[in-house]
Amino acid sequence: MTTVACAQLELAVGDAAGNRAAAEEAVAEAAAAGAQVVVLPELANSGYVFADAAEAAALAEPVDGPAVTAWSAAARRHGVTLVAGLCERDADGRVRNSAVLIDPSGELRARYRKAHLFGTEAEFFVPGDERPPVVEVPSVGRIGVMVCYDLEFPEWVRLAALAGTELLCAPVNWPRFPRPDGERPGEVVRVQADAAVNRLYVAACDRAGEERGTAWTGGSVIVDPDGFPLAGHRPTEGPTLLLAECDPARARDKRLGDHNDVFGDRRPELYEP
Amino acid sequence: MTTVACAQLELAVGDAAGNRAAAEEAVAEAAAAGAQVVVLPELANSGYVFADAAEAAALAEPVDGPAVTAWSAAARRHGVTLVAGLCERDADGRVRNSAVLIDPSGELRARYRKAHLFGTEAEFFVPGDERPPVVEVPSVGRIGVMVCYDLEFPEWVRLAALAGTELLCAPVNWPRFPRPDGERPGEVVRVQADAAVNRLYVAACDRAGEERGTAWTGGSVIVDPDGFPLAGHRPTEGPTLLLAECDPARARDKRLGDHNDVFGDRRPELYEP
Numbered sequence: 415m416t417t418v419a420c421a422q423l424e425l426a427v428g429d430a431a432g433n434r435a436a437a438e439e440a441v442a443e444a445a446a447a448g449a450q451v452v453v454l455p456e457l458a459n460s461g462y463v464f465a466d467a468a469e470a471a472a473l474a475e476p477v478d479g480p481a482v483t484a485w486s487a488a489a490r491r492h493g494v495t496l497v498a499g500l501c502e503r504d505a506d507g508r509v510r511n512s513a514v515l516i517d518p519s520g521e522l523r524a525r526y527r528k529a530h531l532f533g534t535e536a537e538f539f540v541p542g543d544e545r546p547p548v549v550e551v552p553s554v555g556r557i558g559v560m561v562c563y564d565l566e567f568p569e570w571v572r573l574a575a576l577a578g579t580e581l582l583c584a585p586v587n588w589p590r591f592p593r594p595d596g597e598r599p600g601e602v603v604r605v606q607a608d609a610a611v612n613r614l615y616v617a618a619c620d621r622a623g624e625e626r627g628t629a630w631t632g633g634s635v636i637v638d639p640d641g642f643p644l645a646g647h648r649p650t651e652g653p654t655l656l657l658a659e660c661d662p663a664r665a666r667d668k669r670l671g672d673h674n675d676v677f678g679d680r681r682p683e684l685y686e687p
Numbered sequence: 688m689t690t691v692a693c694a695q696l697e698l699a700v701g702d703a704a705g706n707r708a709a710a711e712e713a714v715a716e717a718a719a720a721g722a723q724v725v726v727l728p729e730l731a732n733s734g735y736v737f738a739d740a741a742e743a744a745a746l747a748e749p750v751d752g753p754a755v756t757a758w759s760a761a762a763r764r765h766g767v768t769l770v771a772g773l774c775e776r777d778a779d780g781r782v783r784n785s786a787v788l789i790d791p792s793g794e795l796r797a798r799y800r801k802a803h804l805f806g807t808e809a810e811f812f813v814p815g816d817e818r819p820p821v822v823e824v825p826s827v828g829r830i831g832v833m834v835c836y837d838l839e840f841p842e843w844v845r846l847a848a849l850a851g852t853e854l855l856c857a858p859v860n861w862p863r864f865p866r867p868d869g870e871r872p873g874e875v876v877r878v879q880a881d882a883a884v885n886r887l888y889v890a891a892c893d894r895a896g897e898e899r900g901t902a903w904t905g906g907s908v909i910v911d912p913d914g915f916p917l918a919g920h921r922p923t924e925g926p927t928l929l930l931a932e933c934d935p936a937r938a939r940d941k942r943l944g945d946h947n948d949v950f951g952d953r954r955p956e957l958y959e960p
Contacts, residue, residue, distance in 0.1 A: 529954055529957060530952055530953075530954065531952075532946075532947060533944065533945075533946050533947065534946055536946070541954075543954075543957060545957065563947075563952075566883075566884055566949070567884070567952075567953060567954075568841030568842070568845065568880075568884060569841070569842070569845070569953070569955075569958040570954075570957075570958070572841065572842070573958065593915065594915050596920075597915055600879075600883050600913060600914045600915070603876055603879045603880055603883070603914055604880045604883060604884060604914070606873075606876045606880070607841075607876055607877045607879070607880030607881075608880075610839075610873050610876070610877060611839055611840070611841060611877060640873060641873045641876055641877070642866065642867050642870055642873070647869075671806065672806075673805070673806050673807055673809070674805060674806065674836075676839070679803055679804075679836075679840075680803075680840060680842070681802055681803065681814075681816075681840075681843075682842075682960065684802060684816060684818065684843075685842040685843070685846065687955065
Protein backbone atom coordinates (compact mmCIF):
# COMPACT_ATOMS: atom_id res chain seq x y z
CA MET A 415 0.00 0.00 0.00
CA THR A 416 1.09 3.56 -0.71
CA THR A 417 0.14 6.36 1.66
CA VAL A 418 -0.83 9.43 -0.35
CA ALA A 419 -1.21 12.93 1.07
CA CYS A 420 -2.71 16.14 -0.21
CA ALA A 421 -1.37 19.17 1.67
CA GLN A 422 -4.06 21.80 1.14
CA LEU A 423 -2.12 24.97 1.90
CA GLU A 424 -2.87 28.61 2.40
CA LEU A 425 -0.26 30.36 0.22
CA ALA A 426 0.40 34.04 -0.44
CA VAL A 427 0.81 35.47 -3.91
CA GLY A 428 4.31 36.90 -4.31
CA ASP A 429 5.72 35.54 -1.04
CA ALA A 430 8.15 33.03 -2.53
CA ALA A 431 10.08 32.46 0.70
CA GLY A 432 6.92 32.09 2.76
CA ASN A 433 5.45 29.68 0.23
CA ARG A 434 8.63 27.58 0.27
CA ALA A 435 8.49 27.46 4.06
CA ALA A 436 4.82 26.42 3.97
CA ALA A 437 5.65 23.63 1.51
CA GLU A 438 8.59 22.40 3.57
CA GLU A 439 6.48 22.34 6.71
CA ALA A 440 3.68 20.50 4.91
CA VAL A 441 6.05 17.88 3.54
CA ALA A 442 7.52 17.31 7.00
CA GLU A 443 4.07 16.98 8.53
CA ALA A 444 2.84 14.61 5.81
CA ALA A 445 5.96 12.46 6.06
CA ALA A 446 5.60 12.30 9.84
CA ALA A 447 2.06 11.03 9.28
CA GLY A 448 3.41 8.27 7.03
CA ALA A 449 2.94 9.78 3.58
CA GLN A 450 5.03 8.36 0.73
CA VAL A 451 3.54 10.68 -1.88
CA VAL A 452 2.74 14.32 -1.14
CA VAL A 453 0.75 16.55 -3.50
CA LEU A 454 0.86 20.35 -3.14
CA PRO A 455 -1.45 22.88 -4.84
CA GLU A 456 -1.11 24.49 -8.26
CA LEU A 457 1.41 27.35 -8.50
CA ALA A 458 2.71 26.51 -5.05
CA ASN A 459 5.75 28.74 -5.41
CA SER A 460 3.99 31.90 -6.57
CA GLY A 461 0.33 31.94 -5.62
CA TYR A 462 -2.34 32.23 -8.30
CA VAL A 463 -4.10 35.58 -8.53
CA PHE A 464 -1.55 37.71 -10.36
CA ALA A 465 -2.06 41.44 -10.74
CA ASP A 466 -0.71 41.30 -14.26
CA ALA A 467 1.56 39.38 -16.59
CA ALA A 468 4.61 41.23 -15.29
CA GLU A 469 3.95 39.95 -11.78
CA ALA A 470 3.54 36.39 -13.03
CA ALA A 471 6.78 36.67 -14.99
CA ALA A 472 8.62 38.08 -12.00
CA LEU A 473 7.49 35.17 -9.82
CA ALA A 474 8.23 32.48 -12.39
CA GLU A 475 11.27 30.29 -11.72
CA PRO A 476 13.21 27.79 -13.78
CA VAL A 477 13.09 24.16 -12.69
CA ASP A 478 16.51 24.62 -11.07
CA GLY A 479 15.33 27.70 -9.19
CA PRO A 480 14.80 28.18 -5.44
CA ALA A 481 11.38 26.50 -5.21
CA VAL A 482 12.24 23.22 -6.93
CA THR A 483 15.60 23.19 -5.14
CA ALA A 484 13.87 23.54 -1.78
CA TRP A 485 11.17 20.99 -2.67
CA SER A 486 13.83 18.56 -3.85
CA ALA A 487 15.70 18.91 -0.56
CA ALA A 488 12.49 18.35 1.36
CA ALA A 489 11.59 15.28 -0.69
CA ARG A 490 15.05 13.78 -0.10
CA ARG A 491 15.13 14.69 3.60
CA HIS A 492 11.77 13.04 4.22
CA GLY A 493 12.03 10.28 1.64
CA VAL A 494 8.80 11.18 -0.16
CA THR A 495 7.67 11.62 -3.74
CA LEU A 496 6.52 15.20 -4.19
CA VAL A 497 4.19 16.62 -6.85
CA ALA A 498 3.80 20.39 -6.79
CA GLY A 499 2.54 23.15 -9.03
CA LEU A 500 5.23 25.53 -10.29
CA CYS A 501 4.97 28.95 -11.89
CA GLU A 502 7.75 28.14 -14.33
CA ARG A 503 9.96 30.26 -16.53
CA ASP A 504 11.00 28.04 -19.42
CA ALA A 505 14.32 28.13 -21.29
CA ASP A 506 12.86 30.65 -23.74
CA GLY A 507 11.67 32.94 -20.97
CA ARG A 508 7.99 32.01 -21.41
CA VAL A 509 5.87 31.58 -18.31
CA ARG A 510 4.19 28.21 -17.79
CA ASN A 511 1.67 26.80 -15.35
CA SER A 512 3.63 23.63 -14.61
CA ALA A 513 3.89 20.80 -12.17
CA VAL A 514 6.97 18.85 -11.14
CA LEU A 515 7.44 15.34 -9.82
CA ILE A 516 10.41 14.84 -7.50
CA ASP A 517 11.27 11.36 -6.28
CA PRO A 518 12.47 10.35 -2.78
CA SER A 519 16.10 10.75 -3.84
CA GLY A 520 15.36 14.40 -4.62
CA GLU A 521 15.64 13.87 -8.36
CA LEU A 522 13.35 15.86 -10.66
CA ARG A 523 11.69 13.09 -12.64
CA ALA A 524 9.08 15.03 -14.62
CA ARG A 525 8.02 18.52 -15.51
CA TYR A 526 4.56 18.92 -17.00
CA ARG A 527 3.04 22.11 -18.43
CA LYS A 528 -0.71 22.64 -18.13
CA ALA A 529 -2.30 22.16 -21.53
CA HIS A 530 -5.79 23.52 -20.77
CA LEU A 531 -5.71 27.03 -19.35
CA PHE A 532 -8.53 28.33 -17.17
CA GLY A 533 -10.00 31.78 -16.66
CA THR A 534 -7.52 34.57 -17.35
CA GLU A 535 -4.52 32.24 -17.31
CA ALA A 536 -3.85 32.82 -21.01
CA GLU A 537 -2.82 36.36 -20.04
CA PHE A 538 -0.02 34.91 -17.91
CA PHE A 539 0.91 31.53 -19.31
CA VAL A 540 1.79 29.77 -22.52
CA PRO A 541 -0.05 26.41 -22.57
CA GLY A 542 1.89 23.18 -22.75
CA ASP A 543 1.68 20.87 -25.71
CA GLU A 544 3.09 17.68 -24.25
CA ARG A 545 1.09 14.86 -22.79
CA PRO A 546 0.91 14.17 -19.08
CA PRO A 547 4.01 12.30 -17.90
CA VAL A 548 3.79 8.94 -16.17
CA VAL A 549 6.67 8.18 -13.81
CA GLU A 550 7.38 4.86 -12.18
CA VAL A 551 8.59 5.36 -8.62
CA PRO A 552 9.87 2.12 -7.08
CA SER A 553 7.72 0.74 -4.24
CA VAL A 554 5.23 3.55 -4.82
CA GLY A 555 3.67 3.06 -8.25
CA ARG A 556 3.21 4.75 -11.59
CA ILE A 557 2.31 8.36 -11.07
CA GLY A 558 0.69 10.57 -13.70
CA VAL A 559 0.70 14.35 -13.40
CA MET A 560 -1.63 17.05 -14.67
CA VAL A 561 -2.89 20.41 -13.45
CA CYS A 562 -6.37 21.57 -12.43
CA TYR A 563 -8.57 22.32 -15.49
CA ASP A 564 -6.79 19.51 -17.39
CA LEU A 565 -8.88 17.15 -15.21
CA GLU A 566 -12.06 18.41 -16.87
CA PHE A 567 -11.02 16.98 -20.26
CA PRO A 568 -11.73 13.26 -20.14
CA GLU A 569 -9.61 12.78 -23.26
CA TRP A 570 -6.59 14.01 -21.32
CA VAL A 571 -7.20 11.84 -18.31
CA ARG A 572 -7.75 8.86 -20.60
CA LEU A 573 -4.37 9.45 -22.25
CA ALA A 574 -2.67 9.47 -18.86
CA ALA A 575 -4.57 6.34 -17.87
CA LEU A 576 -3.76 4.46 -21.08
CA ALA A 577 -0.11 5.41 -20.56
CA GLY A 578 -0.16 3.43 -17.32
CA THR A 579 -1.03 5.92 -14.58
CA GLU A 580 -2.03 4.20 -11.35
CA LEU A 581 -2.17 7.34 -9.23
CA LEU A 582 -2.96 10.63 -10.95
CA CYS A 583 -1.60 13.55 -8.92
CA ALA A 584 -3.04 16.94 -9.76
CA PRO A 585 -2.13 20.24 -8.16
CA VAL A 586 -5.26 22.41 -8.45
CA ASN A 587 -6.55 25.83 -7.42
CA TRP A 588 -10.31 25.58 -7.61
CA PRO A 589 -11.98 28.99 -7.29
CA ARG A 590 -15.08 28.66 -5.14
CA PHE A 591 -18.25 28.66 -7.27
CA PRO A 592 -21.83 28.58 -5.98
CA ARG A 593 -23.35 25.15 -5.77
CA PRO A 594 -26.73 23.82 -4.67
CA ASP A 595 -27.11 22.98 -0.99
CA GLY A 596 -25.81 19.54 -0.18
CA GLU A 597 -23.88 19.18 -3.44
CA ARG A 598 -20.19 18.46 -3.65
CA PRO A 599 -18.12 20.87 -5.73
CA GLY A 600 -18.49 19.98 -9.40
CA GLU A 601 -14.71 19.67 -9.69
CA VAL A 602 -14.77 16.87 -7.11
CA VAL A 603 -17.55 15.07 -8.98
CA ARG A 604 -15.52 15.25 -12.17
CA VAL A 605 -12.47 13.82 -10.39
CA GLN A 606 -14.62 10.97 -9.09
CA ALA A 607 -15.69 10.18 -12.64
CA ASP A 608 -12.11 10.48 -13.94
CA ALA A 609 -11.05 7.87 -11.41
CA ALA A 610 -13.93 5.47 -12.01
CA VAL A 611 -14.01 5.38 -15.80
CA ASN A 612 -10.26 4.67 -15.81
CA ARG A 613 -10.11 2.62 -12.59
CA LEU A 614 -7.19 4.56 -11.10
CA TYR A 615 -6.55 6.70 -8.03
CA VAL A 616 -6.69 10.49 -8.24
CA ALA A 617 -5.22 12.86 -5.65
CA ALA A 618 -6.21 16.47 -6.35
CA CYS A 619 -4.69 19.02 -3.97
CA ASP A 620 -6.56 22.32 -3.74
CA ARG A 621 -5.79 25.63 -2.03
CA ALA A 622 -7.09 26.94 1.27
CA GLY A 623 -8.17 30.45 2.10
CA GLU A 624 -8.56 33.44 -0.18
CA GLU A 625 -6.29 35.46 -2.43
CA ARG A 626 -7.03 39.01 -3.63
CA GLY A 627 -10.76 38.41 -3.39
CA THR A 628 -10.74 34.91 -4.90
CA ALA A 629 -11.92 32.29 -2.42
CA TRP A 630 -10.70 28.74 -2.91
CA THR A 631 -12.99 25.73 -2.70
CA GLY A 632 -10.78 23.76 -0.31
CA GLY A 633 -11.98 20.69 -2.16
CA SER A 634 -8.86 18.52 -2.03
CA VAL A 635 -9.82 14.90 -2.49
CA ILE A 636 -8.26 11.47 -2.88
CA VAL A 637 -10.47 9.11 -4.87
CA ASP A 638 -10.25 5.35 -5.37
CA PRO A 639 -10.65 3.36 -8.61
CA ASP A 640 -14.37 2.94 -7.94
CA GLY A 641 -14.65 6.72 -7.92
CA PHE A 642 -15.43 7.07 -4.22
CA PRO A 643 -13.49 9.46 -1.94
CA LEU A 644 -10.97 7.93 0.44
CA ALA A 645 -10.31 11.34 1.98
CA GLY A 646 -11.75 14.81 1.43
CA HIS A 647 -15.42 13.85 1.45
CA ARG A 648 -16.40 17.47 1.91
CA PRO A 649 -14.58 20.76 1.38
CA THR A 650 -12.53 22.18 4.25
CA GLU A 651 -11.84 25.80 3.51
CA GLY A 652 -8.80 26.04 5.78
CA PRO A 653 -5.45 24.30 5.48
CA THR A 654 -5.71 20.57 5.91
CA LEU A 655 -3.72 17.40 5.36
CA LEU A 656 -5.54 14.54 3.66
CA LEU A 657 -4.12 11.04 3.91
CA ALA A 658 -5.25 7.86 2.18
CA GLU A 659 -3.97 4.33 1.67
CA CYS A 660 -3.83 3.49 -2.01
CA ASP A 661 -3.02 0.12 -3.57
CA PRO A 662 -1.45 0.72 -7.00
CA ALA A 663 -2.03 -2.93 -7.95
CA ARG A 664 -5.76 -2.23 -7.82
CA ALA A 665 -5.28 0.45 -10.47
CA ARG A 666 -3.43 -1.93 -12.76
CA ASP A 667 -6.52 -4.13 -12.93
CA LYS A 668 -9.03 -2.57 -15.31
CA ARG A 669 -11.62 -5.30 -14.88
CA LEU A 670 -15.07 -4.28 -13.77
CA GLY A 671 -16.83 -7.32 -12.38
CA ASP A 672 -16.47 -10.66 -14.14
CA HIS A 673 -17.26 -9.58 -17.68
CA ASN A 674 -15.99 -6.07 -18.23
CA ASP A 675 -12.76 -4.17 -18.55
CA VAL A 676 -12.89 -0.40 -18.75
CA PHE A 677 -10.05 -0.31 -21.25
CA GLY A 678 -10.90 -3.46 -23.16
CA ASP A 679 -14.53 -2.37 -23.57
CA ARG A 680 -13.51 0.81 -25.39
CA ARG A 681 -14.35 1.03 -29.10
CA PRO A 682 -11.51 3.28 -30.29
CA GLU A 683 -12.28 2.57 -33.95
CA LEU A 684 -15.61 4.30 -33.42
CA TYR A 685 -14.19 7.31 -31.56
CA GLU A 686 -12.18 8.80 -34.40
CA PRO A 687 -13.19 12.32 -35.26
CA MET B 688 -38.30 25.44 -21.44
CA THR B 689 -38.73 21.73 -22.04
CA THR B 690 -40.22 19.50 -19.39
CA VAL B 691 -38.33 16.23 -19.28
CA ALA B 692 -39.49 13.09 -17.48
CA CYS B 693 -37.85 9.84 -16.51
CA ALA B 694 -40.40 7.11 -15.87
CA GLN B 695 -38.55 4.67 -13.63
CA LEU B 696 -40.62 1.52 -14.08
CA GLU B 697 -40.87 -1.89 -12.55
CA LEU B 698 -40.97 -4.25 -15.55
CA ALA B 699 -41.19 -8.02 -15.80
CA VAL B 700 -38.89 -10.08 -17.94
CA GLY B 701 -40.88 -11.86 -20.63
CA ASP B 702 -44.17 -10.07 -20.02
CA ALA B 703 -44.31 -8.11 -23.27
CA ALA B 704 -47.98 -7.13 -22.92
CA GLY B 705 -47.56 -6.10 -19.29
CA ASN B 706 -44.46 -4.08 -20.12
CA ARG B 707 -46.30 -2.30 -22.95
CA ALA B 708 -49.13 -1.48 -20.58
CA ALA B 709 -46.69 -0.14 -17.97
CA ALA B 710 -45.06 2.06 -20.60
CA GLU B 711 -48.38 3.39 -21.86
CA GLU B 712 -49.51 4.21 -18.35
CA ALA B 713 -46.19 5.93 -17.59
CA VAL B 714 -46.38 8.05 -20.74
CA ALA B 715 -49.92 9.09 -19.88
CA GLU B 716 -48.92 10.01 -16.35
CA ALA B 717 -45.85 11.94 -17.45
CA ALA B 718 -47.80 13.83 -20.11
CA ALA B 719 -50.51 14.70 -17.60
CA ALA B 720 -47.75 16.16 -15.41
CA GLY B 721 -46.60 18.33 -18.31
CA ALA B 722 -43.76 16.27 -19.77
CA GLN B 723 -42.74 16.95 -23.37
CA VAL B 724 -39.98 14.33 -23.36
CA VAL B 725 -40.36 10.96 -21.63
CA VAL B 726 -37.49 8.54 -21.11
CA LEU B 727 -38.16 4.88 -20.28
CA PRO B 728 -35.64 2.27 -19.04
CA GLU B 729 -33.33 0.05 -21.08
CA LEU B 730 -34.97 -3.02 -22.67
CA ALA B 731 -38.39 -1.67 -21.75
CA ASN B 732 -40.20 -4.22 -23.92
CA SER B 733 -38.47 -7.34 -22.68
CA GLY B 734 -36.94 -6.88 -19.26
CA TYR B 735 -33.21 -7.41 -18.74
CA VAL B 736 -32.24 -10.61 -16.91
CA PHE B 737 -32.60 -13.25 -19.60
CA ALA B 738 -32.31 -16.91 -18.74
CA ASP B 739 -30.40 -17.55 -21.96
CA ALA B 740 -29.85 -16.28 -25.48
CA ALA B 741 -32.93 -18.13 -26.73
CA GLU B 742 -35.12 -16.18 -24.32
CA ALA B 743 -33.58 -12.87 -25.41
CA ALA B 744 -34.10 -13.81 -29.04
CA ALA B 745 -37.70 -14.81 -28.43
CA LEU B 746 -38.43 -11.47 -26.76
CA ALA B 747 -36.66 -9.36 -29.38
CA GLU B 748 -38.88 -7.37 -31.73
CA PRO B 749 -38.27 -5.46 -34.93
CA VAL B 750 -38.73 -1.70 -34.84
CA ASP B 751 -42.16 -2.16 -36.43
CA GLY B 752 -43.16 -4.73 -33.82
CA PRO B 753 -45.76 -4.46 -31.07
CA ALA B 754 -43.65 -2.47 -28.59
CA VAL B 755 -42.59 0.33 -30.89
CA THR B 756 -46.08 0.40 -32.42
CA ALA B 757 -47.62 0.83 -28.98
CA TRP B 758 -45.03 3.40 -27.90
CA SER B 759 -45.57 5.35 -31.10
CA ALA B 760 -49.31 5.42 -30.51
CA ALA B 761 -48.76 6.60 -26.96
CA ALA B 762 -46.32 9.33 -28.05
CA ARG B 763 -48.80 10.59 -30.66
CA ARG B 764 -51.79 10.35 -28.35
CA HIS B 765 -50.06 12.38 -25.64
CA GLY B 766 -47.96 14.62 -27.90
CA VAL B 767 -44.64 13.68 -26.31
CA THR B 768 -41.21 12.69 -27.52
CA LEU B 769 -40.43 9.22 -26.24
CA VAL B 770 -37.04 7.55 -25.79
CA ALA B 771 -37.17 3.91 -24.75
CA GLY B 772 -34.89 0.92 -24.62
CA LEU B 773 -35.79 -1.89 -27.04
CA CYS B 774 -34.69 -5.51 -27.20
CA GLU B 775 -34.47 -5.42 -30.98
CA ARG B 776 -34.34 -8.09 -33.63
CA ASP B 777 -32.56 -6.55 -36.59
CA ALA B 778 -33.18 -7.29 -40.26
CA ASP B 779 -30.59 -10.07 -40.16
CA GLY B 780 -32.16 -11.66 -37.10
CA ARG B 781 -29.46 -10.52 -34.72
CA VAL B 782 -30.49 -9.34 -31.27
CA ARG B 783 -29.56 -5.81 -30.28
CA ASN B 784 -29.76 -3.74 -27.11
CA SER B 785 -31.27 -0.69 -28.76
CA ALA B 786 -33.10 2.53 -28.00
CA VAL B 787 -35.63 4.34 -30.13
CA LEU B 788 -36.67 7.98 -30.32
CA ILE B 789 -40.26 8.62 -31.33
CA ASP B 790 -41.45 12.18 -31.91
CA PRO B 791 -44.83 13.69 -30.90
CA SER B 792 -46.29 12.78 -34.28
CA GLY B 793 -45.54 9.14 -33.51
CA GLU B 794 -42.77 8.93 -36.08
CA LEU B 795 -39.73 6.78 -35.34
CA ARG B 796 -36.92 9.29 -35.74
CA ALA B 797 -33.92 7.27 -34.55
CA ARG B 798 -32.87 3.78 -33.65
CA TYR B 799 -29.58 3.42 -31.78
CA ARG B 800 -27.80 0.17 -30.89
CA LYS B 801 -25.75 0.03 -27.69
CA ALA B 802 -22.07 0.01 -28.60
CA HIS B 803 -20.60 -0.85 -25.17
CA LEU B 804 -22.07 -4.05 -23.75
CA PHE B 805 -22.12 -4.67 -20.01
CA GLY B 806 -21.91 -7.82 -17.91
CA THR B 807 -23.15 -10.90 -19.75
CA GLU B 808 -24.85 -8.87 -22.48
CA ALA B 809 -22.45 -10.17 -25.12
CA GLU B 810 -24.15 -13.57 -24.69
CA PHE B 811 -27.43 -12.02 -25.85
CA PHE B 812 -26.62 -9.04 -28.04
CA VAL B 813 -24.51 -7.96 -30.99
CA PRO B 814 -23.05 -4.53 -30.20
CA GLY B 815 -23.84 -1.57 -32.40
CA ASP B 816 -21.20 0.16 -34.44
CA GLU B 817 -22.92 3.43 -35.23
CA ARG B 818 -22.58 6.65 -33.32
CA PRO B 819 -25.28 8.01 -31.06
CA PRO B 820 -27.96 9.78 -33.11
CA VAL B 821 -28.89 13.40 -32.49
CA VAL B 822 -32.44 14.32 -33.44
CA GLU B 823 -33.87 17.82 -33.61
CA VAL B 824 -37.42 17.86 -32.32
CA PRO B 825 -39.15 21.20 -32.97
CA SER B 826 -39.87 23.26 -29.86
CA VAL B 827 -38.12 20.63 -27.74
CA GLY B 828 -34.44 20.64 -28.69
CA ARG B 829 -31.71 18.39 -30.05
CA ILE B 830 -31.87 15.02 -28.37
CA GLY B 831 -29.01 12.55 -28.30
CA VAL B 832 -29.57 8.89 -27.44
CA MET B 833 -27.35 6.23 -25.92
CA VAL B 834 -27.84 3.27 -23.58
CA CYS B 835 -26.56 2.62 -20.05
CA TYR B 836 -22.86 1.54 -20.06
CA ASP B 837 -22.25 3.78 -23.10
CA LEU B 838 -22.43 6.67 -20.60
CA GLU B 839 -19.26 5.41 -18.90
CA PHE B 840 -17.17 6.11 -22.00
CA PRO B 841 -16.49 9.84 -22.05
CA GLU B 842 -15.33 9.55 -25.66
CA TRP B 843 -18.84 8.42 -26.62
CA VAL B 844 -20.60 11.16 -24.72
CA ARG B 845 -18.21 13.70 -26.23
CA LEU B 846 -19.10 12.53 -29.74
CA ALA B 847 -22.80 12.98 -29.01
CA ALA B 848 -22.10 16.40 -27.51
CA LEU B 849 -19.97 17.57 -30.42
CA ALA B 850 -22.73 16.41 -32.77
CA GLY B 851 -25.04 18.94 -31.13
CA THR B 852 -26.84 17.09 -28.35
CA GLU B 853 -28.56 19.44 -25.93
CA LEU B 854 -30.41 16.76 -23.98
CA LEU B 855 -28.87 13.31 -23.80
CA CYS B 856 -31.55 10.69 -23.10
CA ALA B 857 -30.29 7.35 -21.86
CA PRO B 858 -32.39 4.33 -21.01
CA VAL B 859 -30.41 2.43 -18.36
CA ASN B 860 -30.69 -0.62 -16.12
CA TRP B 861 -28.17 -0.07 -13.35
CA PRO B 862 -27.69 -3.22 -11.24
CA ARG B 863 -27.39 -2.23 -7.60
CA PHE B 864 -23.76 -2.32 -6.42
CA PRO B 865 -22.53 -1.71 -2.88
CA ARG B 866 -21.44 1.84 -2.21
CA PRO B 867 -20.08 3.62 0.86
CA ASP B 868 -22.62 5.17 3.21
CA GLY B 869 -23.74 8.56 2.06
CA GLU B 870 -22.39 8.14 -1.47
CA ARG B 871 -24.46 8.48 -4.60
CA PRO B 872 -24.34 5.56 -7.01
CA GLY B 873 -21.20 5.82 -9.10
CA GLU B 874 -23.29 5.74 -12.27
CA VAL B 875 -25.02 8.94 -11.18
CA VAL B 876 -21.67 10.61 -10.47
CA ARG B 877 -20.47 9.68 -13.95
CA VAL B 878 -23.63 11.13 -15.50
CA GLN B 879 -23.07 14.35 -13.56
CA ALA B 880 -19.56 14.57 -15.01
CA ASP B 881 -20.82 13.72 -18.52
CA ALA B 882 -23.21 16.66 -18.31
CA ALA B 883 -20.74 19.15 -16.86
CA VAL B 884 -17.75 18.55 -19.11
CA ASN B 885 -20.02 18.91 -22.14
CA ARG B 886 -22.44 21.49 -20.70
CA LEU B 887 -25.57 19.61 -21.70
CA TYR B 888 -28.53 18.00 -19.97
CA VAL B 889 -28.62 14.27 -19.29
CA ALA B 890 -31.76 12.29 -18.45
CA ALA B 891 -30.92 8.72 -17.42
CA CYS B 892 -33.94 6.51 -16.72
CA ASP B 893 -33.24 3.48 -14.53
CA ARG B 894 -35.34 0.49 -13.49
CA ALA B 895 -37.21 -0.09 -10.26
CA GLY B 896 -37.50 -3.28 -8.28
CA GLU B 897 -35.74 -6.59 -8.81
CA GLU B 898 -35.59 -9.17 -11.56
CA ARG B 899 -34.52 -12.80 -11.08
CA GLY B 900 -32.33 -11.81 -8.13
CA THR B 901 -30.85 -8.69 -9.70
CA ALA B 902 -31.80 -5.57 -7.76
CA TRP B 903 -31.87 -2.28 -9.65
CA THR B 904 -30.34 0.91 -8.29
CA GLY B 905 -33.39 3.07 -8.92
CA GLY B 906 -30.95 5.86 -9.66
CA SER B 907 -32.79 7.72 -12.41
CA VAL B 908 -31.52 11.28 -12.59
CA ILE B 909 -31.90 14.43 -14.67
CA VAL B 910 -28.77 16.57 -14.57
CA ASP B 911 -28.20 20.16 -15.73
CA PRO B 912 -25.25 21.52 -17.74
CA ASP B 913 -23.42 22.40 -14.51
CA GLY B 914 -23.58 18.73 -13.59
CA PHE B 915 -26.00 19.11 -10.70
CA PRO B 916 -29.17 17.03 -10.40
CA LEU B 917 -32.46 18.74 -11.20
CA ALA B 918 -34.37 15.61 -10.16
CA GLY B 919 -33.37 12.25 -8.73
CA HIS B 920 -31.00 13.50 -6.04
CA ARG B 921 -31.08 10.13 -4.37
CA PRO B 922 -32.08 6.66 -5.49
CA THR B 923 -35.71 5.60 -5.10
CA GLU B 924 -35.90 1.87 -5.41
CA GLY B 925 -39.56 1.78 -6.36
CA PRO B 926 -41.26 3.13 -9.46
CA THR B 927 -41.11 6.89 -9.68
CA LEU B 928 -41.65 9.71 -12.14
CA LEU B 929 -38.93 12.37 -12.27
CA LEU B 930 -39.71 15.72 -13.86
CA ALA B 931 -37.38 18.62 -14.59
CA GLU B 932 -37.48 21.86 -16.55
CA CYS B 933 -34.62 22.00 -19.03
CA ASP B 934 -33.62 24.95 -21.21
CA PRO B 935 -32.01 23.60 -24.39
CA ALA B 936 -30.60 27.05 -25.19
CA ARG B 937 -28.40 26.72 -22.09
CA ALA B 938 -26.90 23.57 -23.57
CA ARG B 939 -26.06 25.32 -26.83
CA ASP B 940 -23.81 27.72 -24.92
CA LYS B 941 -20.54 25.99 -24.12
CA ARG B 942 -19.01 28.96 -22.35
CA LEU B 943 -17.81 28.46 -18.81
CA GLY B 944 -17.51 31.86 -17.18
CA ASP B 945 -16.07 34.78 -19.14
CA HIS B 946 -12.92 33.14 -20.45
CA ASN B 947 -13.60 29.49 -21.10
CA ASP B 948 -15.55 27.29 -23.48
CA VAL B 949 -15.62 23.57 -22.79
CA PHE B 950 -15.49 22.77 -26.51
CA GLY B 951 -13.17 25.61 -27.56
CA ASP B 952 -10.70 24.77 -24.80
CA ARG B 953 -10.21 21.23 -26.11
CA ARG B 954 -6.84 20.41 -27.66
CA PRO B 955 -7.88 17.73 -30.16
CA GLU B 956 -4.50 17.83 -31.91
CA LEU B 957 -2.99 16.52 -28.67
CA TYR B 958 -5.57 13.79 -28.13
CA GLU B 959 -4.78 11.64 -31.12
CA PRO B 960 -3.78 8.10 -30.21
